[in-house]
Amino acid sequence: MNFAIWQSILEQQWGIKAKLSSLDGEFDLNILVKSTNTKNYVLKVMRSGCLQDFVDMQIKALNHLKVSEPELPFPEVVATLSGQKFVECKDEFGKIRLLWLIKKLPGHKYVDHGYKSLNLISQLGGMIAKCDAALKSFEHKFLHRDLKWNLSEASWVEGHVDLIEDSSHKCILENIIKDYKNILPMLKKQPFQPIHGDVNDHNALVNASLNTKASISGILDLGDMCFAPRVCEVAIAGAYIVLDHEKPEAALATLIEGYNCILRLDTRELDLIWPLLRMRLAVSVINSTLMSKDDPDDPYITVSQEPAWRFLERKVKHSKFMAARLRSICGKPVVDGADRVLAYLNEKRGSFFPIFDYDLASIPMGSLSVENSLWPKNPFFLPPEEAARVGEEIEHKDAFWMGYYNEPRLIYVEPAFRNGPWKASDRRTVHLAVDIFAPTSTRVHSPLDGRVAVAENRVGYLDYGGVIILEHKTPDDDIFYTLYGHLNPEFMERIKVGDTIDAGTFFCHLGDEKVNGGWAPHLHFQLALMTEGIEADWPGVGDPDEMYFWRSVCPNPAALLNLPDKMTHYSPTNKREILRERQEHFGRNLSITYENPVMLVRGWKHHMFDEWGRPYLDAYNNVPHVGHAHPRIQRIVTNQMGRINSNTRYLHPAQTAFAKKLLSKFPLKLDKCFFVNSGSEANELALRLVRAHTGSKGIVTLNHGYHGNTTGAVDISAYKFNAGGGVGQANWVELIELPDDYRGEFKRNDPKRAEKFGNLVDSAISNLTAKQIGLAGFIAETFPSVAGQIIPPEGYLQNVYKHIRNAGGLCVADEVQTGLGRLGKFYFGFEQQGVEPDIVILGKPIGNGHPIGVVITSSEIAESFAQGPEFFSTFGGSTLSCLIGKEVLEIIDEEKLQNNASLMGKKLLNGLSKLQDNFSQIGDVRGLGLFCGVDLVKNRETREEDPDLCSYIKNRMRDHRILMGSEGPKDNVLKIRPPLTIDEEGIDMILSCLQKIMQEI
C-alpha cells in the first residue's frame, strides 16, 4: 500500500510524523501509526462514499463514552491541529476519503487470546453493561438508519437461506429463523436504546502476560451502532463468546452474569438471549455467504464461518433450558411461576400426604458423601455387589434411612457421568434428590394430586429401573413435577401416561436390585420446576460447577416429604473456611499450592478427589508410591491397629521381616538398617553415622540440594540455607556445582562432562582442609530433584565417590526421590550411576503415606556408630511402620510397578519430546522412568529460564484437573512425578492437556 499520501496528511493535519503499516478492516483502511514521539495511533481511512454521519456518529459516541464512563477502554479520538475531528482528503486515485485518528489501545484481539477464562468473560460482560448504561443517553440520527446487523431487524436473512447448499445447515438456519420469528413480538416490546451492536471477538482487546491476570483492554469499532433492544447487545457479544469455547453454556452464563451485575436484565430479556444469539450467528453466516458470491475466490470468507458452524452443529439446547440457566445465574426463577411453586410447597409443608406409611421425620439421615463415605472402594468402578449394598457402612441406620440432597458422591462412576474423555474430566457427582432407603416392596404414595407424565422401565445397570414422573399443579395453575426412581416396574401393567393419581394413593412400590438398576432398595425422590430440555431424562446428579443452576431447576424436595429443608440438605466442608482457619492457626511459611488451593478428601491410585467429588490426576505426589488408598495398606493398618503398635525396644517379627525384604534390594555390603520417621530424620542420622565413622565433620554436597527440614538436614540443603531468610552456609559445608549438563558449566556435547563435574569435588575438599575441617563425607540426591529434575551424566558419581573416598570420606546417597523403582530401569538411582554408596537414605515413598524413613549402611559403619550412645526412635520401626514398609516393597514387586514406571516413563518422555519439537519454549525434556522434568525457557539459544511460563502451565494444568509441581533454582522446570500406578490414559491426559495449554500461550 502506498502510505506516502497518508503520511503527509498526518503531518499536515495532526502534526504527527510516523511510520505506517496496515491493520485489518472489512471496508475501511485501518492504518497503524507509529509516531516518532513513540505514541501509537490508528488512522481510519473510510471507504470512498462513506457518509459523514457515519463517522460523526462514531466520534460523538466515543466522546460521549469518554465523558460518561471514562474508565471504559474505548479509544480516544485525536482532533487535528485545527480542532477538527475528521478531515476529507483525496486518495491516490483521486477519490474522496474521510480520515480520523484514534489513539491505539494496548492488547491483542480477544479471538487470538488463548485462554478465555470465565473471569475475563465476566469482565467483558460488565464492560458491555457499563457501555450500554452510558449509551442510553446518547442520541444521533444515524442510529436509526437501516442496518443489516440490527438484530431486531434480522428477518431479511430468510430470503437468502436457499443460498446455503448443505441441507443440514439449511435446516439449522430455518429452525433458528423460526425461533427468531416467534420471539420477535416480545423483542419489539423490550426497551430500545443506542447499542454498540458489534462487540465481537475481533472488536474486544485483551491485555495479558503470563504472570498477570488477563484483562479486557479495549472495545473497538462503533460502526454498527444502532437503536435496538438493549438485550441484543449481550446476545451479540454472547454469539462470539460461545465460539470454540470448551464450555460454551458456562461461558455465556458468565458473560450474562457479568452484565447483570452492572445492569439488571429482566426475565423477558434473559429468555430472548439464546434465540437471538443463534440468530446473530445465522445473520453472520448468511452475510458471509452472500459476500462470497461477490468474491468467490476469497477463502477467508468460508473459513471465517467455520467456528459459527461448529457451534450451530452442536446438539441444540432447548431455548427454555438455556433461558433457565441464564435466569438462575441472575438470581431469577427458572420459569415464570417457579417462585410461586416454591412458596406454595413451603406453605403446604406438613400437610402433604406421606409418601410412605412411615414417619420420615424420625428416620436417620445417612451420608454417602465424598468426605464421609468409603463407597465405592474404587471411585471409578462400582461392581454390582457394592451397588446393591450402598449405605451398608453407615452406622446407626435402621430399615428406613434417608440420603441427602446436594450431596457430592463418588458412586456415579459410569462414563455417562463424565463430561470429557478422561477419568479426571468433569464429573457429575452432586445428588439432586432425596433418597429414602427402605425395604423392598415398601409402598409409595403420591404426596399430592398428579398426572402421570412418564412411566418407564429403564433397565440399564445403575439406571432407575422403574421410574414414574408426575405432573402437579398449584391452585394458581403453576406446574411442577416429581420423580420416583428405582421402583418395581410391575406398575407398567397398571399405570400409563396421562393417568391421574390422587393425593395419598399408593401407586407403586420399591424394587430390589434385580429390577431397580442394581441398587440397594430405595426411592430416588426428585422435584423439578421445569422439564424443558430434560424432558423424561432428568439428571439425578449435577456437575458441582453448575449447581447454581441445578439447585434452581431441581430444588430440595423436603417440603413434599413434610420435612424441614435443612434436614435433607447436605453441605460439604467449606474450603474457604478451612483456608481461613489455616491462616489463623498456622505460620505463614507453611506453604500452600495454587492461588485457589485444592482440598483433597479422597484418593485412589493416581487420582484424588476434592470435597465436591471433582477428580484430579495426581502427577505430582511421590508419597503414594504404590497409589493412593491401596487396599492392601488399608487392610494392614486396620488389622494391626486392632492388635498392637509398639516400638523396637521389644521384639516383633515384622521388624526383621521388613529389614530382610528391604536389604534384599541392596548390594550385599549394605546389610544394616535404622528405621526412623522421615527423610529428614534419616539424613540427620546419616550425618551422625558419617561423623562417627570418620571422626570428621566436613560435608561436601551439591548446590541447590534438599535433604529435609530439621536443623542438620537444613545445614546440608543449599536449597534451604541459601534461600531468602535462610540460615546461610555452615563453615563445615562445601558446595559443588550441580551436574546439570543442560545449563551447567559442562554441556551434553562434552564427552568428558561426567569426569569434569566430578573433579569439582577436589576443590571442595581442599577448601575444607584449608579451614582445618576434616572430610566426613559427600551427600547428594542421586538425581537432584528440587534443583530441577537433573539427570547427572553417566559415571558422574563414580568419579565423585572416587575422590571422596581417596580423601577418607563416606558417600551418602539420598534416594528419597529416586529409589524403589521410580526410575523404571533401575530400582535405585545409584545403580544407574554404577556406584555402591556407603549409606543410603529412603523416605516417604516407602511408607506410601505413613511416616517412615530408613538409613541403610554397612556393618562396619553401624559398628562405629554403636560406639556412641544407644540409638532409639520411638516411632521409627513401629510395628505398623514395619508392616507397611514391607507391604509397599511387595506391592512394587507383585504389581510390577517398576516395569510400569519404565513403560509409562518412556511414553511420557516420548510425548514430551514431540511437544518439544513443536514448542520452542520447551528447552529441555529430561528424565528416567517416572522422574521427569520439562525445562521451560524464554529462548532456546540462551536457555534463559521462564518461571512465569512454568507457573502459568502449572496453574492451567490444575484447571485441567492435573496436579503437577515446579522446581529448579529459578522455578522453571515442570516436575512430573506421579504415583507408579499411572496408566496410559493418565499419560495421554498429561500430554494432551499440556499441548492445549502450550497452544494457548
Ligand SMILES: Cc1ncc(COP(=O)(O)O)c(C=O)c1O
Ligand atoms: C531428596 C529428599 N530428601 C529428604 C527429604 C525430607 O523428607 P521428609 O520431608 O520426609 O522429612 C525430601 C523431602 O522432600 C527429599 O526430597
